[in-house]
Amino acid sequence: SQTIHQWPATLVQPVGSPLSLECTVEGTSNPNLYWYRQAAGRGLQLLFYSVGIGQISSEVPQNLSASRPQDRQFILSSKKLLLSDSGFYLCAWSPRGGLADTQYFGPGTRLTVL
Amino acid sequence: AQSVTQLDSQVPVFEEAPVELRCNYSSSVSVYLFWYVQYPNQGLQLLLKYLSGSTLVKGINGFEAEFNKSQTSFHLRKPSVHISDTAEYFCAVSKGDKIIFGKGTRLHILP
Numbered sequence: 001s002q003t004i005h006q007w008p009a010t011l012v013q014p015v016g017s018p019l020s021l022e023c024t025v026e027g028t029s030n031p032n033l034y035w036y037r038q039a040a041g042r043g044l045q046l047l048f049y050s051v052g053i054g055q056i057s058s059e060v061p062q063n064l065s066a067s068r069p070q071d072r073q074f075i076l077s078s079k080k081l082l083l084s085d086s087g088f089y090l091c092a093w094s095p096r097g098g099l100a101d102t103q104y105f106g107p108g109t110r111l112t113v114l
Numbered sequence: 115a116q117s118v119t120q121l122d123s124q125v126p127v128f129e130e131a132p133v134e135l136r137c138n139y140s141s142s143v144s145v146y147l148f149w150y151v152q153y154p155n156q157g158l159q160l161l162l163k164y165l166s167g168s169t170l171v172k173g174i175n176g177f178e179a180e181f182n183k184s185q186t187s188f189h190l191r192k193p194s195v196h197i198s199d200t201a202e203y204f205c206a207v208s209k210g211d212k213i214i215f216g217k218g219t220r221l222h223i224l225p
Contacts (some may be wrong), residue, residue: 032211043217052212090157103213105157
């Protein structure tokens with residue numbers, strides 16, 4: 001069966017520090033991968049998605065970036081964190097191809113920027 | 115363009131009472147529709163989805179939803195809620211390789 005992992009589970013970082021959040025998927029090949037941010041009262045905001053290694057689509061301009069160095073690995077990064085980057089970050093995967101079907105979510109990373 | 119509107123940000127309901135969480139979507143093409151649930155400090159979990167066929171879709175935990183094309187709605191229902199149903203519920207619609215989520219509805223179960 002497929003599983004999706006995210007780490008760390010929680011993170012407290014000072015403003016201006018770098019960020020690296022990792023997401024890995026097991027039990028499937030060629031998944032579509034997604035990064036979402038969930039801020040209080042604002043629902044789910046799609047940040048990035050990827051349909052293949054090295055293929056990244058950005059949904060919103062920001063100081064975050066994403067990379068997909070391997071088929072089942074998706075990394076969210078920042079060189080300098082802002083207070084507004086605080087939130088709950090969710091990674092998700094879905095089967096490749098056609099109209100988007102079910103997305104499967106990881107457990108999330110709670111990021112607090114102080 | 116596809117979009118999703120969840121009309122209620124919060125819904126309080128007494129335990130064992132029925133509940134309906136409303137969702138309307140806008141789309142000019144065939145879509146897939148979803149309901150997800152998020153328990154506190156966890157990721158989202160699929161409750162149910164509509165792809166085609168029967169307009170009444172049954173999901174996990176006793177939830178069901180009805181696809182109504184003429185009203186462009188996909189409301190979620192449960193005949194009798196339990197305290198464990200306390201969570202946030204998201205309606206979503208497919209858009210190419212992506213899924214567009216509504217802003218969510220918090221379900222509060224009152225004792």
